[in-house]
Amino acid sequence: MEMTCIDTDQELAETARRTSKNLLQRMEQHLRTFLSAEHELWTAVDERAVGAVDALSELVAAGGKRIRPAFCIAGYLAADGDPENPAVVTAAAALEMLHVSALIHDDIIDASSHRRGLPTVHAHHSALHTRRAWQGEARRFGEGVALLVGDLALVYSEQLMAHAPAAVVPVWNRLRSELMIGQYMDMSAAAEFCVDPQLSRWIALAKSGHYTIHRPLAVGASAAGRPDLAPAFEKYGEAVGEAFQLRDDLLDAFGDSADTGKPAGLDFSQHKMTLLLGWAMQRDERIHSLITTPGHTPEEVRRHLVDTGVPHDIEKHIADLVEQGCAALADTPIDPVWRTELTHMATRVAYRTA
Known part of the structure; x- marks a missing residue:
């Protein structure tokens, strides 16, 4: 009997993952179809008018982790949403399109040369x-084009989300304003x-947790019509999202650009006041002087960071955050299969290598 229960649990888990994967694939197809239709629309106007759409399409096609659509779909299915309802596909697509907009603008702000293994939109058009x-x-031309392409993605995200249930509007509005304010505060803190x-x-929390x-x-x-899940999802999301951001900080500092698809050490060169750097500078004031001195190398900063012991402490903090996030789901009225799957998702995003 016990073996039968285990087999049944495994079958349910596999079914849940297949359903989620299928919805993500439908989301990818929806994005491709949407952008293809926009390409045809603007080709009919002028062959040069498709440049912005094509730049956007190339970045979308280059891949990415699709973390936000994945969590949207997980939240929908955990809330007993109907997987045949196309609403969640368009909502997930809108979240990915918003993310693409943020990436394009972020790359201008950070003067980043590569994204997803390709030249960033502004770098490509500057070279062109x-x-x-x-x-x-x-x-100026490259940055101007990138601003417009990023804005176009923002417009498209709104068009896509317009097909989702009206109940998502309040959280969608808060998500977007929170992102913009978080980006502004990030720039101010760096300055x-x-x-x-x-x-x-x-x-x-603003840029990742939420x-x-x-x-x-x-x-x-x-x-899916389950706003009652909001409190538990907030506790889980804030903790796991902070762990996600801390991993991002560690990858920027110590990761390989061949794996991440973007230059390493950008947080150093752009003076990003991450929690990693903040903690390290509390322990060693020389790090502040090193980063603000022209000509420093990422290797020098890395050595000093390791000497402070902060990277090790960050790893411990990530583990604590994942535990806190998963504990928030303990009494949440969702199918145990999705409680387990969200636990797996928390681990994957907190301990990713790219």
Whole structure:
């Protein structure tokens, strides 16, 4: 009898994962179909008009982890949402399109040269301007194009979310404003570059805790008509999202750009006041001087960070956050299969290598 129960649990878990994977694949197809239709629409206007759409399509096609759509779908299915209802597919697609918008703008802010293993939108168009010897300044042209492509993605995200149930609107609105304010605060903190762990944690929550995990889960639950899950998803999402951001900080500092698809050490060069750097500078004031001194190398900063012991402490904090997040689901009225799956998802995002 016990073996039968285990087999049944495993079958249910496999079914849940297959359903989630199928919805993610449908989301990918929906994005491709949507962008293809936009390509045809603007080709009919002028062959040059498709440039912005094509730049967006290339970035979407380049891949990405699709974390936000995955959590949206998980929240929807955990809330007993009907997998045949196309509403969750469009909601997940809207979240990914919003993320693409944020990435394009973020790359301008950070002066990043690569994203998902390809030249960033602004870097590509700056180089195009130079190769073709066009008028004006190549850098301004590239950044201007990227701003517009990012804005186009923002417009498309709204068009996509318009097909989701009206119940998602409040959380969708909060998610977007939170993201923008979080980005603004991130820039301000980088400019001031003052040690403020409390501010660093708030930024991490706004940009990852809420934006990456909590709000996508809430969008999914709202689309399924289960707003009662919001408190548990908030506790889970904030904890797991902070763990996600801390892993991102560690990957930026110590990761391999061949794996991450973007330059390493950007947080150093852009003076990002991450929790990792904030804690390290509390222990060793020389790190602040090192990062703000022109000509420093990422290797130098890494050595000092390791000497403080902060990376090790961050790893312990990540483990605690994952445990806290999963504990928040203990008494949540969802199928145990999805409680287990969300636990697995928390581990995957907190301990990813790219």
